[in-house]
Amino acid sequence: MPELVLELNGRTWTLDPSRSYTLGRDPQGDLVIDDARVSWRHATISWNGRGWAIEDHGSTNGTYVQGQRVQQTELGAGSAVHLGNATDGPRLSLSAAAGAYSAPAAAPQQAAAAQQGWQQQPQAPVQQPHAPQQAPQQGWQQPPAQVPAQQGGPRPQGASPVHGDRSPTTFHQFSLGRVMRIGRALENELVVSDLQVSRLHAEFTATPDGRFEIRDLGSHNGTYVNGQPIAKSSTVLIGAGDIVGVGHSTFRLVGDRLEEFVDTGEVSFSARHLTVTVDGGKQILRDVSFGVPEKSLIGVIGPSGSGKSTLLKALTGYRPANQGDVLYDNRSLYKQFAELRQRIGLVPQDDILHKELTVRKALKYAAKLRFPADTTEAEREARIGEVLRELKLDIHKDKKVTALSGGQRKRVSVALELLTKPSLIFLDEPTSGLDPGMDRDVMQLLRGLADDGRTVLVVTHSVAELGLCDKLLVMAPGGSVAYFGPPEEALNFFGYTTWADVFSAFENYRDYDWAGRWKGSQHYQMYAADLDAVAPQAVNMPPPQQIRPPKPQSWGSQLFTLIRRYVSVIASDKGFMALMLVLPAVLGAVSLVIDPDKGLLVNVNEQTGRIIPNGTATTVLLILVVGACFAGAANSVRELIKERVIYERERATGLSRSAYLMSKVIVLGLITVIQGGLVGAIGFATRELPSEGLVLGSMVMLELSLPIMALGFTSMMFGLIISALVKTAEKTMPLLVMFAIIQVVFTGCLFILHGTVGVNEFSYLMPSRWAVAAAGTTLDFNRINPNTDDPGSTDPLWDHDAAAWGIDMTALLALGALCGVLVARFLRRHEPEVMRK
Ligand SMILES: Nc1ncnc2c1ncn2[C@@H]1O[C@H](COP(=O)(O)OP(=O)(O)OP(=O)(O)O)[C@@H](O)[C@H]1O
Numbered sequence: 001m002p003e004l005v006l007e008l009n010g011r012t013w014t015l016d017p018s019r020s021y022t023l024g025r026d027p028q029g030d031l032v033i034d035d036a037r038v039s040w041r042h043a044t045i046s047w048n049g050r051g052w053a054i055e056d057h058g059s060t061n062g063t064y065v066q067g068q069r070v071q072q073t074e075l076g077a078g079s080a081v082h083l084g085n086a087t088d089g090p091r092l093s094l095s096a097a098a099g100a101y102s103a104p105a106a107a108p109q110q111a112a113a114a115q116q117g118w119q120q121q122p123q124a125p126v127q128q129p130h131a132p133q134q135a136p137q138q139g140w141q142q143p144p145a146q147v148p149a150q151q152g153g154p155r156p157q158g159a160s161p162v163h164g165d166r167s168p169t170t171f172h173q174f175s176l177g178r179v180m181r182i183g184r185a186l187e188n189e190l191v192v193s194d195l196q197v198s199r200l201h202a203e204f205t206a207t208p209d210g211r212f213e214i215r216d217l218g219s220h221n222g223t224y225v226n227g228q229p230i231a232k233s234s235t236v237l238i239g240a241g242d243i244v245g246v247g248h249s250t251f252r253l254v255g256d257r258l259e260e261f262v263d264t265g266e267v268s269f270s271a272r273h274l275t276v277t278v279d280g281g282k283q284i285l286r287d288v289s290f291g292v293p294e295k296s297l298i299g300v301i302g303p304s305g306s307g308k309s310t311l312l313k314a315l316t317g318y319r320p321a322n323q324g325d326v327l328y329d330n331r332s333l334y335k336q337f338a339e340l341r342q343r344i345g346l347v348p349q350d351d352i353l354h355k356e357l358t359v360r361k362a363l364k365y366a367a368k369l370r371f372p373a374d375t376t377e378a379e380r381e382a383r384i385g386e387v388l389r390e391l392k393l394d395i396h397k398d399k400k401v402t403a404l405s406g407g408q409r410k411r412v413s414v415a416l417e418l419l420t421k422p423s424l425i426f427l428d429e430p431t432s433g434l435d436p437g438m439d440r441d442v443m444q445l446l447r448g449l450a451d452d453g454r455t456v457l458v459v460t461h462s463v464a465e466l467g468l469c470d471k472l473l474v475m476a477p478g479g480s481v482a483y484f485g486p487p488e489e490a491l492n493f494f495g496y497t498t499w500a501d502v503f504s505a506f507e508n509y510r511d512y513d514w515a516g517r518w519k520g521s522q523h524y525q526m527y528a529a530d531l532d533a534v535a536p537q538a539v540n541m542p543p544p545q546q547i548r549p550p551k552p553q554s555w556g557s558q559l560f561t562l563i564r565r566y567v568s569v570i571a572s573d574k575g576f577m578a579l580m581l582v583l584p585a586v587l588g589a590v591s592l593v594i595d596p597d598k599g600l601l602v603n604v605n606e607q608t609g610r611i612i613p614n615g616t617a618t619t620v621l622l623i624l625v626v627g628a629c630f631a632g633a634a635n636s637v638r639e640l641i642k643e644r645v646i647y648e649r650e651r652a653t654g655l656s657r658s659a660y661l662m663s664k665v666i667v668l669g670l671i672t673v674i675q676g677g678l679v680g681a682i683g684f685a686t687r688e689l690p691s692e693g694l695v696l697g698s699m700v701m702l703e704l705s706l707p708i709m710a711l712g713f714t715s716m717m718f719g720l721i722i723s724a725l726v727k728t729a730e731k732t733m734p735l736l737v738m739f740a741i742i743q744v745v746f747t748g749c750l751f752i753l754h755g756t757v758g759v760n761e762f763s764y765l766m767p768s769r770w771a772v773a774a775a776g777t778t779l780d781f782n783r784i785n786p787n788t789d790d791p792g793s794t795d796p797l798w799d800h801d802a803a804a805w806g807i808d809m810t811a812l813l814a815l816g817a818l819c820g821v822l823v824a825r826f827l828r829r830h831e832p833e834v835m836r837k
Pocket of ligand 1 (some may be wrong): 177279284302303304305306308309310754814
């Protein structure tokens with residue numbers, strides 16, 4: 001095979017045709033060219049079977065042969081190539097090798113290069129793919145060869161890079177007229193061992209007329225073509241260059257072969273010109289660009305309000321930037337959000353765990369919600385075991401999350417995100433509130449995660465362990481970049497000895513042009529200039545229906561899991577359970593002290609035949625109604641706010657809003673209805689009641705208790721509204737008290753509402769009004785509590801007939817349903833922006 005000798009800056013390499021060579025500023029590349037005009041991964045030189053060729057990887061400043069910018073061209077002895085500039089960019093001269101290729105010959109050159117400061121990757125043994133065997137009768141073939149996905153591996157002829165300059169992991173050969181099914185199950189022609197993939201996920205068909213199709217087989221996590229999801233069970237034609245995504249794998253057609261790329265996490269990541277503008281035109285993130293190679297840990301620091309959280313939201317797509325792009329493995333995150341979102345893990349500042357559960361249970365429910373419905377319990381358990389071992393949590397797995405230290409708890413949050421093997425992990429202040437030892441522990445954990453083949457970005461306030469990061473991004477007031485580069489050079493860059501000084505400078509010179517200082521620096525030239533050279537572009541996200549996350553589980557299955565998890569959480573909190581019983585019992589019992597010997601019947605003066613108002617009945621009903629209102633609302637008022645962070649994260653991973661809400665309504669509804677029953681049973685048990693009800697005949701006590709139970713339910717729904725509206729849990733208590741007092745006022749027991757224009761109509765919005773009315777129809781409230789100001793006038797809501805009882809109950813429950821609709825709307829406000837559909 002013909003070798004080529006490459007000469008650059010007076011040094012020479014004998015190129016081996018069995019591998020390719022990456023050129024660029026990336027220290028991990030084969031030929032490292034430290035020139036700002038050269039891109040991080042600029043180009044690759046490889047033997048294509050016929051000759052040597054150079055291929056540009058979309059470099060900013062271009063690759064030039066004979067003064068012409070080239071994308072891909074063949075090279076021969078005597079060729080000269082300039083990188084970054086046609087005339088004075090670094091020049092590669094190529095000449096024929098003197099003798100036949102011999103592997104040892106390369107070694108001394110490598111050693112020499114290393115001594116001279118040139119970094120070359122050790123020449124890892126690379127398996128050359130064998131010529132694929134054509135076996136049409138057998139249909140699809142298993143891969144003829146496994147090629148390690150690493151830089152510098154051989155690339156098949158004619159293929160252009162899809163994922164940076166990574167090489168395909170595997171090739172699959174196929175023949176016309178055959179079908180190749182992809183899935184997790186062993187019976188597929190192409191088995192993908194990835195829990196994100198359904199057992200029978202999709203199938204490629206090579207039609208007899210030479211076209212190729214991909215058909216989704218009703219997969220849980222979706223099949224994607226060029227980052228866009230295809231409809232469930234639909235078929236789409238694919239052509240050369242189209243990328244089909246299935247779980248962590250992507251496939252591309254090259255001739256009659258299918259190249260498979262498996263995302264093992266070792267992918268590059270960059271942000272270009274990210275700018276976020278809020279209503280009113282104010283920019284809160286300004287032109288942020290940075291990029292890192294695979295396996296990087298990036299620290300982000302900056303003073304309060306410098307846009308760190310905004311940046312995190314832009315990078316994760318939670319709140320996409322208005323301008324710029326985020327490139328994941330050279331693919332646009334925004335354009336291909338539907339597919340790439342599944343590769344992102346986000347650990348918010350607050351723990352995304354139910355603290356009452358044990359570590360294992362918390363992970364079990366998370367896995368059940370995030371993995372496709374067709375994963376078995378054993379598969380999920382196995383993955384949980386792997387993650388627990390990886391994060392050294394297996395000894396704590398049966399402990400409740402509350403019993404763990406802050407650092408361990410953070411580990412569990414990370415473990416939860418790692419379940420689905422994300423390649424990019426973002427953490428928002430994971431060490432806030434931790435002592436210095438735990439801070440180090442968490443940062444070392446992140447270092448390990450990056451080293452194991454992931455890109456990890458951590459926003460932090462703690463500067464003690466920044467040295468563990470590969471790169472540091474310092475944000476300046478106003479949301480612009482003040483520095484990006486190695487952490488050890490950062491203080492020097494700012495000219496201070498401590499970070500406290502740097503932050504003081506940010507504070508004292510808020511209007512200083514920190515971004516201008518950064519852009520005028522050498523560090524900028526070295527670490528960000530080439531990313532910035534691409535013109536900023538406006539963000540055009542696909543329509544919301546295309547970026548909706550797939551629902552790995554059906555609605556019913558999500559609901560079932562959520563109910564089980566919620567019941568587990570409640571069951572593990574014995575104090576709460578006891579309170580739920582004691583509260584209605586006490587509220588019911590206090591009504592017994594009110595004129596204990598008096599009943600709830602109409603008082604008629606036997607001599608005169610006139611009706612005497614029965615104050616005991618109105619007071620008892622008032623107390624029971626207030627008890628039910630209070631118990632119902634108190635159950636739910638903290639429910640959504642305390643789980644908001646968990647909800648936000650789970651919503652981004654495909655949780656259904658309505659399934660979530662319904663799980664709360666069912667569990668809390670059941671609890672409040674039982675509590676209402678208890679309040680009614682205690683309150684009415686010792687009282688003299690009418691002998692016949694209007695609807696349930698002799699079951700008068702039940703007929704009277706049903707409005708109390710329904711009131712408990714509707715009050716619980718009001719509580720959920722409060723919980724969905726407030727920003728902090730502390731605000732719920734005053735609102736709960738306010739709600740209960742308003743209910744007292746509008747019961748109709750304290751003053752006559754009927755006939756008071758405006759007030760009466762307003763009272764129709766109050767659940768207590770309808771509950772008192774429904775019980776009042778049975779007790780005949782128009783006679784128990786007659787309108788003395790306007791004798792003879794009666795309240796139609798209190799009419800002593802079954803129809804009035806039915807209307808009152810319907811109105812009460814309809815109010816509850818209306819609250820449900822409102823809660824769903826308010827919940828939407830707390831979802832990642834891309835989820836608000
Ligand atoms: N939706 C919005 N509308 C208007 N201004 C906003 C909005 N979101 C954030 N801001 C403002 O943008 C700036 C950056 O906010 P951001 O939360 O990203 O800062 P931060 O660096 O994360 O701060 P901290 O360290 O305090 O969390 C702040 O001044 C904030 O008030």
